[in-house]
Amino acid sequence: MAPDLTLHQRRRAPTPSELASVPWLGHLTASERAEVQGAITVSDALPGDHVCRVGRAATYWFGVVEGLLKMSADNEQGNSMTFTGVPSGGWFGEGTVMKRETYRYNIQALRASVVAGLPVHHFHWLLDHSIGFNRFVMNQLNERLGQFIAAREIDRLNNPEIRVARSLAILFNPVLYPGVGEILRITQQELAYLVGLSRQRVNMALNTLQAEQLIRTEYGGLRVLDLARLRRFGLPNA
DNA sequence: TCATTAAATTGTT
């Protein structure tokens, strides 16, 4: 694993195309955008790099420009539990930033990624001044609530095909992760880390889902063919 | 641009 380095030292200004991939900028008025756009920075994370750690004071609201992160926490036994992956277009940590608390999860890069950050101060400025931003955040919180409920179901299921299907359906969520689109860049090994299965089992599950015409496996990624059915895969009425 | 080689990823046992 990477040494104890936060990425904050390596922050740089975003390129125009990186800035264009920030989903909430489109919800702001021109003057609101002018107020905060210059405060957005990005950093290049290598596999294993920490974006944030449990217990650190929240300094940024983070978003994935490109790549794949994993969100995890350490339990009492000392082993870490992975909750979810965060692919392109996903912004996270607003709950922590809103309450000005410390981060409750570890976020690490699963692969080389570009991570954007908006300073806490500017996040609060938008909450106080922008209706469009408030709508975006509310929508995001609402969508994530649905995700958590779905995640609780996944924990109860021990069928690997269903676990993989649900996890994929989450990663393909177009509201939370608008940068993903039809094709999710993820290797079968990375997906195995996220869902907590062996790569072999993930490989077999993916082939099952492909045979069902739900996804198509590609080299270094997956294409979703039917997101609605992928979400329902394994349910009695499906 | 193309051919060769190395590296990454996938399929299988």
Added chain:
DNA sequence: AACAATTTAATGA
């Protein structure tokens, strides 16, 4: 965990 097969990325003429 190991191995073979396949795909992509990198290199250099």
